[in-house]
Amino acid sequence: MWTKAAELQGYFNMKGKIFVNPFGVPEKGEIQAKQLREEFYKLGVETEIVSDGFLRCQIEKDGVNCDIYADFGVFLDKDKYLSYCLEKSGMRLFNNHNAIRVCDDKDKTCIALAGKG
Numbered sequence: 592m593w594t595k596a597a598e599l600q601g602y603f604n605m606k607g608k609i610f611v612n613p614f615g616v617p618e619k620g621e622i623q624a625k626q627l628r629e630e631f632y633k634l635g636v637e638t639e640i641v642s643d644g645f646l647r648c649q650i651e652k653d654g655v656n657c658d659i660y661a662d663f664g665v666f667l668d669k670d671k672y673l674s675y676c677l678e679k680s681g682m683r684l685f686n687n688h689n690a691i692r693v694c695d696d697k698d699k700t701c702i703a704l705a706g707k708g
Contacts, residue, residue: 613644648676655679
């Protein structure tokens, strides 16, 4: 028998990172990150809020290494280079690099949304 609990069972062991900009509006970023962490907690997903100003990625011959381990990341910043490095290192991002890149430019956003209703 299918139940919501059975559907969510696979998420219980997941670990995620919530990336925030250390130089943005502190109250807004903190509130949003804490709300996300609470909602993930209700699903049994462990998350950590990370100030991405201290995150360093190395570009190496065989790829990108960011020395951060998680099943996924929620990117609440506009740093298109860091989001790209995180994705290239293998992390699945929500608010992914392409979304950050397009939405940070009003003209690109307009073009991307053209014909979408």
